Amino acid sequence: MGFDVILRLASEALMLCVVLSLPAVAASALVGLLVSFFQAITSLQDQSISQGIKLLVVALVVILSAPWAASTLMRFSESLFIAIFTT
Numbered sequence: 001m002g003f004d005v006i007l008r009l010a011s012e013a014l015m016l017c018v019v020l021s022l023p024a025v026a027a028s029a030l031v032g033l034l035v036s037f038f039q040a041i042t043s044l045q046d047q048s049i050s051q052g053i054k055l056l057v058v059a060l061v062v063i064l065s066a067p068w069a070a071s072t073l074m075r076f077s078e079s080l081f082i083a084i085f086t087t
Contacts (some may be wrong), residue, residue, distance in 0.1 A: 005083055016076050020069045027061040028054050 035050045 009080060009083060012076065013080075016072065020072065023061050023065045024058050028058050031057045 031054050032050060035053050039045065039049065
């Protein structure tokens with residue numbers, strides 16, 4: 001396996017990490033922004049409210065996106081094994 005193949009696979013792996021973590025990170029950022037806005041309006045300054053809501057939303061997003069993430073990861077793993085064993 002040549003250097004160019006290793007570099008391509010490493011680049012794809014890093015991009016896959018970004019893509020697979022994007023739903024949870026985006027949901028956390030969006031919910032954090034909305035809760036912070038709500039807390040600013042109502043003058044609530046308790047940090048546990050924000051953390052608890054974000055925890056629940058991120059857990060729900062991870063559960064809902066798990067089948068998609070698993071299938072994407074399986075396709076990448078198959079292409080990785082094909083690249084390793086064919087060269």
